[in-house]
Amino acid sequence: MAFGRRGEVLLAFAVALCLSATKLEAYELHMGYYGKTCPQAEFIVLDEVKKAVAGDAGLAADLVRMHFHDCFVRGCDGSILIDSTPNNMAEKDAPPNNPSLEGFEIIDNAKKRLEAECKGMVSCADIVAFAARDAVVLTGGLFYEVPAGRRDGRVSIANEALTNLPPPSFDLNQLTQSFAQKGLSQDEMIILSGAHTIGQSHCSSFSSRLYNFNSAFSQDPSLDPAYAAQLKQECPNTSSGANQEVPMDPKSPSTFDTSYYSNLLVNRGLFTSDQTLMSTPATAAKVWQNAADWLGFQKKFGQAMRKMGKIGVLTGSEGEIRCNCRVVNGFN
Numbered sequence: 429m430a431f432g433r434r435g436e437v438l439l440a441f442a443v444a445l446c447l448s449a450t451k452l453e454a455y456e457l458h459m460g461y462y463g464k465t466c467p468q469a470e471f472i473v474l475d476e477v478k479k480a481v482a483g484d485a486g487l488a489a490d491l492v493r494m495h496f497h498d499c500f501v502r503g504c505d506g507s508i509l510i511d512s513t514p515n516n517m518a519e520k521d522a523p524p525n526n527p528s529l530e531g532f533e534i535i536d537n538a539k540k541r542l543e544a545e546c547k548g549m550v551s552c553a554d555i556v557a558f559a560a561r562d563a564v565v566l567t568g569g570l571f572y573e574v575p576a577g578r579r580d581g582r583v584s585i586a587n588e589a590l591t592n593l594p595p596p597s598f599d600l601n602q603l604t605q606s607f608a609q610k611g612l613s614q615d616e617m618i619i620l621s622g623a624h625t626i627g628q629s630h631c632s633s634f635s636s637r638l639y640n641f642n643s644a645f646s647q648d649p650s651l652d653p654a655y656a657a658q659l660k661q662e663c664p665n666t667s668s669g670a671n672q673e674v675p676m677d678p679k680s681p682s683t684f685d686t687s688y689y690s691n692l693l694v695n696r697g698l699f700t701s702d703q704t705l706m707s708t709p710a711t712a713a714k715v716w717q718n719a720a721d722w723l724g725f726q727k728k729f730g731q732a733m734r735k736m737g738k739i740g741v742l743t744g745s746e747g748e749i750r751c752n753c754r755v756v757n758g759f760n
């Protein structure tokens with residue numbers, strides 16, 4: 429390499445500029461975050477998600493939902509993973525998560541391998557973000573990049589899951605507000621709801637639409653009657669019926685496609701919070717658009733997941749890298 433003295437000076441200057449540029453960005457999530465400290469990180473997570481989903485396809489849905497439930501409560505800080513203790517009921521034991529949210533062992537298995545490979549480097553919050561993306565890809569969705577550098581929080585409070593996660597009874601305004609509080613637009617809310625194209629729901633999450641809707645109608649008139657009849661078969665109006673599970677998208681329950689939206693077009697959204705997307709011309713137009721445009725939906729979904737994945741993140745020297753995703757450091 430033939431650098432003259434002048435070349436060296438210029439090079440040193442350029443390096444200094446780069447350093448100051450990275451310094452400015454040091455506290456933002458970025459791509460290749462583990463490039464030096466744990467280059468295999470994303471491969472290891474993918475490998476564990478693959479194994480789990482091969483054994484039980486339904487776990488892919490849990491992983492996508494886990495990232496959402498992590499990010500909406502105290503930001504994407506792995507607080508969803510912390511176990512309850514005698515003195516504290518954690519998020520994972522709040523009704524929106526317990527018993528419906530599973531798959532925590534997948535994160536544990538990935539974390540164990542990551543600790544063996546690159547001790548103390550990869551946060552539990554990043555594992556959840558990678559795993560959600562991998563679950564989308566393994567069920568047929570489009571790959572999207574996940575910037576990393578999240579650090580793990582030290583607090584998880586059950587009641588905060590109740591107050592931050594939107595319930596399935598929410599209408600369009602309530603959903604829009606709930607997402608706006610997290611910095612997400614109505615359009616992003618509509619896109620992220622498309623995750624309901626995979627997975628299962630307990631009957632209790634929508635049975636009021638079948639059996640006690642309101643004083644005028646026992647059955648929600650916005651629900652397709654044939655679909656309602658089928659759901660009543662699967663979800664008898666009893667306490668054991670309430671615990672049954674049904675696919676959220678019966679057409680293709682484990683494929684990350686656009687049929688969530690085509691179901692809404694024929695009044696086959698499972699929750700009030702799903703069907704309500706058809707309640708205004710503007711949001712219905714988005715539903716039509718997503719139903720008809722596989723690639724457009726997939727691209728927007730990846731972008732919206734990346735944005736959701738930045739909610740309230742801890743970076744730099746905030747938080748910690750938990751050794752065990754279930755326990756804050758110093759308590760195990």
Ligand code: HEM
Nearest residue numbers: 489490493496528594595596620623627628629630633701
């Ligand atoms: C828009 C507001 C949302 C509401 C009201 C909502 C509500 C729910 C409810 C009640 C269930 C069923 C739980 C059960 O009874 O077993 C569910 C399942 C699910 N949700 Fe959402 N959700 C919303 C948004 C999202 C978002 C943004 C994502 C991810 C990006 C997501 C991903 C999922 C997945 C994948 C499942 C299936 C879980 C499984 O099969 O275990 N949801 N959601």
Ligand SMILES: *[C@@H]1O[C@H](CO)[C@@H](O)[C@H](O)[C@H]1NC(C)=O
Nearest residue numbers: 638639640646647665666667
């Ligand atoms: C469903 O069960 C509830 C409580 O047991 C009861 O009040 C309601 O009338 C039932 N609804 C129908 C439509 O059977």
